[in-house]
Amino acid sequence: MKIHIITIFPESFFSYFSSSIMKRAIDSDLFEINYYKLNDFSNDNFKRVDSKAYGMHGQVISAEPLSKAIDFIFQKVWKKIPVVYMSPSWDLLNQEKIENYYEKLNWEFIIICGHYEWIDQRIIDIYVDYCVSIWEFVLSSWELAAQVFIDWLVRNIPWVLWNxxxxxxxxxxxxxxxxxxxxxxxxxxxxxxxxxxxxxxxxxxxxxxxxxxxxxx
Ligand SMILES: C[S@@+](CC[C@H](N)C(=O)[O-])C[C@H]1O[C@@H](n2cnc3c(N)ncnc32)[C@H](O)[C@@H]1O
Known part of the structure; x- marks a missing residue:
């Protein structure tokens, strides 16, 4: 399984994926993660990726850098692959539902991790195939929610668990x-x-x- 993660904080994944079952899966080539630092896709001189939200307080990830990052990955892999956005308020996961994701995501997909309040809605409208919620509570980190989701998927890849x-x-x-x-x-x-x-x-x-x-x- 190949997962492409767009994030401002790739380092927040490193510790979890460098031990135990996740590490073993990566070392055995059963699972691969590619990180894309969102700031690398910014046109801004200071590599900013956020902007003030219209009509509300707070900052939001702008559409342009995210769109560039997603298109970059599509071009890199030479195909359109599913795009997942983690969100506290959409498709609530449980064991039964997540089993379907295993099929839907078809071994290769992108996860967008935002920051600040949210991401520009047009990215969700145009690119995102699945908005996934790990439960009805709000975490401060997209990366943490993504790790929970990925952990489940990897655990279910044949041969990842020896027993x-x-x-x-x-x-x-x-x-x-x-x-x-x-x-x-x-x-x-x-x-x-x-x-x-x-x-x-x-x-x-x-x-x-x-x-x-x-x-x-
Ligand atoms: C501080 S929250 C943003 C909160 C946003 N203003 C809202 O009310 O939904 C940070 C982000 O972490 C992710 N996140 C937080 N809780 C989550 C959950 N229960 N399931 C999935 N993703 C979650 C979402 O992408 C969320 O937008």
């Missing part, structure tokens, strides 16, 4: 009727006054599977 069963048995999976997964235990068998349920120690796989489904929370 495929962890994907199938995640909370909200189809197998678990979109419910939260069962409780899990490890050694010791008794911790303080709490014991591991007997059935999990029995070695009876059929009964253990039944127990899992009976104990979804």
């Amino acid at each position: 495929i069963q962890s994907l199938e048995e995640d909370s909200f999976s189809k197998k678990f009727n979109r419910q939260k997964e069962y409780p899990v235990y490890t050694k010791p068998e008794i911790f303080m006054w709490k014991k591991v349920p007997e059935i999990l120690l029995s070695g009876n796989h059929k009964k253990i599977e039944e127990w899992k489904l009976d104990n979804l929370t």
Whole structure:
């Protein structure tokens, strides 16, 4: 999967993508990120990319540099690829919906990260295919919302997780009727006054599977 990220702050992605599952996916060429610093597409002498919003207080990312950055990527990859904008107020994600995004985005797409109040609406009207919200609250960072979205997509690329069963048995999976997964235990068998349920120690796989489904929370 290839993701092209337009942002003023590429460095805010570096730490998350340089450890654990994300790093392993990048090192194994299962996933690639390309960063485009929005200021590089500004015509302004000081590389500014924002302007005062009409009719309201605050600054907004201007249409020109964003449009140049998106067109640059289309030309670079020689095709029109989906464009995603993170927004607190559009298509609210849940596990079921996000599974569809995996198909829709078709292995290569652009994520626009803005800054200040918002981005010029005309970029959304003209270029954006999907406005994605990670939930009904407002973060101060587009980059953080984008990382949540990307994490999910990468986690679901075949071979990123070595144990495929962890994907199938995640909370909200189809197998678990979109419910939260069962409780899990490890050694010791008794911790303080709490014991591991007997059935999990029995070695009876059929009964253990039944127990899992009976104990979804
Ligand atoms: C400070 S907010 C801008 C708030 C904007 N004035 C509004 O009321 O929607 C910064 C940006 O981070 C991203 N963001 C914040 N919360 C988000 C969420 N829950 N889901 C997706 N993106 C979010 C959006 O792109 C948002 O525009």
